Amino acid sequence: MSTLSVGNEKWKEWLLNYSLYVILGVLIIAVVVMEPTFLSFDNLSKIMAQASTRGILALGVAGMIVYTGTDLSAGRILGCCAAISASLLQSVTYASRMYPGITEPLPLALPLLLAMAVGMMFCCLNAFGFAVLKMHPFIISLGTQLIAYGALCLYIDSQAGGAQPLASLDPRYISVVNGSFDIGFMKLPYLVVYLAICSAVMWVIWNKTTIGKNMFAIGGNPEAAAVSGVNVVRNIFQVYLIAGMLYGIAAFLEAGRVQSVTTATGLNYDLDAISGCVIGGVSFTGGVGTIPGVLVGVIILQVINYSLYYLGVNAYFQYIIKGLIIIMAVAIDVRKYISKK
Amino acid sequence: MPEDELRRKEAELDARERDVARREDAVRGGSLRHNLYERITLSKRAVDAIIAICALLIAAFTIAGVLYGS
Numbered sequence: 001m002s003t004l005s006v007g008n009e010k011w012k013e014w015l016l017n018y019s020l021y022v023i024l025g026v027l028i029i030a031v032v033v034m035e036p037t038f039l040s041f042d043n044l045s046k047i048m049a050q051a052s053t054r055g056i057l058a059l060g061v062a063g064m065i066v067y068t069g070t071d072l073s074a075g076r077i078l079g080c081c082a083a084i085s086a087s088l089l090q091s092v093t094y095a096s097r098m099y100p101g102i103t104e105p106l107p108l109a110l111p112l113l114l115a116m117a118v119g120m121m122f123c124c125l126n127a128f129g130f131a132v133l134k135m136h137p138f139i140i141s142l143g144t145q146l147i148a149y150g151a152l153c154l155y156i157d158s159q160a161g162g163a164q165p166l167a168s169l170d171p172r173y174i175s176v177v178n179g180s181f182d183i184g185f186m187k188l189p190y191l192v193v194y195l196a197i198c199s200a201v202m203w204v205i206w207n208k209t210t211i212g213k214n215m216f217a218i219g220g221n222p223e224a225a226a227v228s229g230v231n232v233v234r235n236i237f238q239v240y241l242i243a244g245m246l247y248g249i250a251a252f253l254e255a256g257r258v259q260s261v262t263t264a265t266g267l268n269y270d271l272d273a274i275s276g277c278v279i280g281g282v283s284f285t286g287g288v289g290t291i292p293g294v295l296v297g298v299i300i301l302q303v304i305n306y307s308l309y310y311l312g313v314n315a316y317f318q319y320i321i322k323g324l325i326i327i328m329a330v331a332i333d334v335r336k337y338i339s340k341k
Numbered sequence: 342m343p344e345d346e347l348r349r350k351e352a353e354l355d356a357r358e359r360d361v362a363r364r365e366d367a368v369r370g371g372s373l374r375h376n377l378y379e380r381i382t383l384s385k386r387a388v389d390a391i392i393a394i395c396a397l398l399i400a401a402f403t404i405a406g407v408l409y410g411s
Contacts, residue, residue, distance in 0.1 A: 012389075016389055016392050016393075019392055019396055022396075023396060023399060023400075027403075068377070227361060284377045284378060285377075285378055308403065308406070311403065311406075311407055312407055312410065313403055313406030313407055314406045314407075314409045314410060317402050317403075317405060317406030317409060318406065320402050321399055321402050321403060321406070324395050324398050324399050324402065325395075325399065327391070327395055328391075328392055328395035328396065328399070331388055331391045331392045331395060332392060333378075334378055334381060334383070334388050335385065335388045335389065335392065337378045337381075338381070338383070338384075338385050338388060339385065
């Protein structure tokens with residue numbers, strides 16, 4: 001009898017801790033039954049390509065969550081940086097381009113570096129509020145979100161023809177972002193390769209450098225880290241600046257992927273990035289998280305999005321379901337926190 | 342060990358402890374700790390119920406979303 005109850009208890013624990021994976025499994029089974037091509041390599045590479053820009057964004061946000069913080073401005077910063085990339089890389093033959101003065105195509109690295117610089121600038125503002133002014137990251141990043149959105153609207157509205165989407169991008173740009181490697185019968189999108197490179201670099205930073213080690217120390221216990229001689233403010237600035245660089249890269253890739261930038265670009269991307277991190281095990285209690293976890297979280301979220309789309313779930317219902325998934329992921333995280341207490 | 346030496350070591354230890362306490366106080370002056378779960382008073386059972394309710398709602402809204410159509 002007692003063995004049976006212990007078995008039941010273990011089973012219940014497993015089911016609750018992995019409930020999101022169970023939901024994902026059920027969704028995938030439902031979709032595969034309805035549409036067997038869902039698990040084709042072509043489709044999976046499309047899902048991965050779509051997850052890549054959000055994945056790069058999530059790699060930046062994850063560092064802030066490790067500090068027990070978050071970044072609500074990531075999506076809007078991405079929008080701003082994407083607008084800069086797209087405006088500078090519009091086709092020189094396009095009559096309504098934002099900068100008619102650019103008559104020769106710019107090197108691709110220039111807009112990328114500019115986007116990264118703008119991302120770093122916004123993240124610097126967040127880091128200053130968090131590390132120096134000791135503001136709650138929710139508040140400072142909410143302010144930055146509005147500033148970035150205002151700047152994006154002004155930038156897009158400053159075009160000669162008024163607020164129109166930044167489109168007709170340079171073909172070189174589109175091919176660098178949307179191209180793919182042909183490996184036998186399958187295609188590996190460049191976007192997936194870019195995500196893999198960013199993830200590898202971030203894994204090294206998190207696990208093999210002082211910045212990463214100090215980040216986890218501060219996230220776990222900022223007082224103890226400071227007393228042990230860690231320069232808390234400098235470390236926070238370093239992590240935020242790295243996040244800003246990642247936002248710039250994600251923005252550059254997202255503009256090229258969608259091939260059009262409007263004031264709506266980046267909307268809710270921050271929530272996707274945060275939920276990806278939480279699903280992937282980056283805890284709001286601080287000091288806990290892994291790069292593979294973030295990647296798995298973002299991919300799970302993307303697969304859920306795709307599955308809902310495949311099942312023909314109404315778009316408005318999809319928002320409700322995504323909200324419930326975030327609440328559930330946080331509840332699972334809280335459960336782990338209570339168990340540890 | 343002579344008494345003077347003992348006193349000197351004791352004073353050294355006290356000074357070191359005071360220094361650590363001072364640094365701790367300075368850090369606590371504006372803590373960066375924003376643990377979102379610190380004030381949670383829910384029991385584990387209640388959190389389990391929330392997870393279960395979320396799972397049921399996700400299933401219900403998925404079915405409703407399919408029936409409602411795009």
